[in-house]
Amino acid sequence: MFKPARHGEVGGVSLQRSQQQKPLRSHDRFNLCAEMSHKIVNLRVRDVRFPTSLEQHGSDAMHTDPDYSAAYVVLDTDSGLKGFGLTFTLGKGTEIVLCAVKALAGLVIGKSLQEIVSNFRGFYRLLTSDGQMRWLGPEKGVIHLATAAVLNAVWDLWARAEDNLLHRFISEIYITDVLTEEEALDILVKAQEGKKQREDQMLKEGYPAYTTSCAWLGYSDQQLKQLCSDALKSGWTRFKVKVGADLEDDIRRCRLIRKMIGPSSTLMIDANQRWDVAEAISWVSRLAEVKPLWIEEPTSPDDILGHAAISKALAPLGIGVATGEQCHNRVMFKQFLQASALQFVQIDSCRLGSVNENLAVLLMAYKFQVPVCPHAGGVGLCELVQHLILFDYICVSADLRNRMCEYVDHLHEHFTSPVVIQDAHYMPPKDPGYSCEMLEESVNRHEYPEGDIWKQEIKK
Numbered sequence: 001m002f003k004p005a006r007h008g009e010v011g012g013v014s015l016q017r018s019q020q021q022k023p024l025r026s027h028d029r030f031n032l033c034a035e036m037s038h039k040i041v042n043l044r045v046r047d048v049r050f051p052t053s054l055e056q057h058g059s060d061a062m063h064t065d066p067d068y069s070a071a072y073v074v075l076d077t078d079s080g081l082k083g084f085g086l087t088f089t090l091g092k093g094t095e096i097v098l099c100a101v102k103a104l105a106g107l108v109i110g111k112s113l114q115e116i117v118s119n120f121r122g123f124y125r126l127l128t129s130d131g132q133m134r135w136l137g138p139e140k141g142v143i144h145l146a147t148a149a150v151l152n153a154v155w156d157l158w159a160r161a162e163d164n165l166l167h168r169f170i171s172e173i174y175i176t177d178v179l180t181e182e183e184a185l186d187i188l189v190k191a192q193e194g195k196k197q198r199e200d201q202m203l204k205e206g207y208p209a210y211t212t213s214c215a216w217l218g219y220s221d222q223q224l225k226q227l228c229s230d231a232l233k234s235g236w237t238r239f240k241v242k243v244g245a246d247l248e249d250d251i252r253r254c255r256l257i258r259k260m261i262g263p264s265s266t267l268m269i270d271a272n273q274r275w276d277v278a279e280a281i282s283w284v285s286r287l288a289e290v291k292p293l294w295i296e297e298p299t300s301p302d303d304i305l306g307h308a309a310i311s312k313a314l315a316p317l318g319i320g321v322a323t324g325e326q327c328h329n330r331v332m333f334k335q336f337l338q339a340s341a342l343q344f345v346q347i348d349s350c351r352l353g354s355v356n357e358n359l360a361v362l363l364m365a366y367k368f369q370v371p372v373c374p375h376a377g378g379v380g381l382c383e384l385v386q387h388l389i390l391f392d393y394i395c396v397s398a399d400l401r402n403r404m405c406e407y408v409d410h411l412h413e414h415f416t417s418p419v420v421i422q423d424a425h426y427m428p429p430k431d432p433g434y435s436c437e438m439l440e441e442s443v444n445r446h447e448y449p450e451g452d453i454w455k456q457e458i459k460k
């Protein structure tokens with residue numbers, strides 16, 4: 001029988017069903033593949049890079065020549081079912097992540113999906129606690145990015161095995177089966193009320209999004225104006241601008257965009273860790289006139305107390321602090337929340353240890369009543385994170401205030417089930433799985449260094 005764990009763990013938060021709780025409904029879908037264990041017989045990982053730096057897509061104050069890239073993982077099983085996962089990287093670093101994925105492969109090959117999901121906690125620990133490899137992290141850096149790629153593929157495989165969408169699948173599992181911690185359980189059980197209405201609402205309206213694609217740092221003013229006016233015509237009302245390299249430039253660009261979008265649209269600014277703490281406070285104070293909702297990554301992503309000081313200083317200006325795209329694990333998020341060091345939690349589907357760890361952060365954010373606005377600036381991140389944010393709304397927070405998911409308008413054409421944006425909202429995905437399967441032709445063309453795209457680039 002194909003069953004998820006009764007006792008399990010979401011990231012580091014263990015969830016156990018309380019004795020007083022009604023027995024949980026066993027879900028019929030778990031029986032669908034009762035006959036198949038889906039033994040993983042192979043793990044392939046490929047270095048897929050897109051030359052986005054050529055046109056400055058994705059550029060910011062610290063990453064001036066980003067080539068959006070992925071360590072792309074395919075799991076093959078003896079049943080023929082496959083799982084697809086990736087982690088996001090920027091060009092050169094991808095080959096290092098590939099090595100780390102290969103180092104983890106031995107822990108995955110030979111295991112059946114049934115074996116993994118019947119003790120997901122143990123499997124997560126196996127990947128993150130190997131006595132020799134954990135020295136590279138633990139649970140941070142390259143080894144954690146590799147863990148995310150592998151676990152994203154496992155979650156995809158599991159959702160496909162159940163013939164279900166990931167966001168709907170986890171919302172069912174984590175209410176009905178993997179419950180050990182009272183508080184987490186209470187949150188999830190409480191959110192059962194109104195779940196169906198919220199799901200219907202999402203199917204009809206979608207989840208609110210904001211765009212970063214108008215104002216990458218390397219774009220000219222002319223380009224910024226054109227993209228902004230196109231976006232306004234397509235219904236966008238929330239915009240993010242890259243800042244942090246030159247104050248006078250920032251003032252000019254932010255004024256320009258604020259003028260274009262008007263006073264009622266929402267504006268966010270993102271410095272990608274460019275400043276020291278005092279510099280962040282004075283720089284952002286100068287930009288307060290354009291009324292940004294948040295300053296994102298003002299300083300080192302590891303400086304929790306620095307973020308707390310910035311939050312405190314900027315609160316009177318009505319500017320919050322957002323961070324998370326380089327917050328390397330749930331423990332960091334815990335401390336950011338405890339220290340009131342952020343006002344917007346930016347989970348990232350490839351930085352943390354996949355769905356497991358992201359669910360732990362969603363639950364903590366709910367507890368601290370801090371809105372979650374995921375990071376999605378990269379290749380495949382929009383496809384992945386849409387599942388997590390739908391889960392957050394439908395099954396955890398039940399709240400849309402001050403919440404929106406990032407959207408960047410690049411590279412979706414390379415996916416078999418690309419995200420669908422309508423009227424500046426993410427429309428729920430329709431195909432089973434975690435939405436990160438890439439078109440074989442795209443992978444072949446963009447694989448580094450042998451793909452046609454790179455052979456041409458290298459010849460230049």
Ligand SMILES: C[C@H](O)[C@@H](O)CC(=O)C(=O)O
Nearest residue numbers: 058059060063066376377
């Ligand atoms: C290098 C990436 O494009 C980064 O700038 C993305 C980012 O900070 C965001 O989307 O936010």
Ligand SMILES: [Mg+2]
Nearest residue numbers: 270296297325
């Ligand atoms: Mg950012």
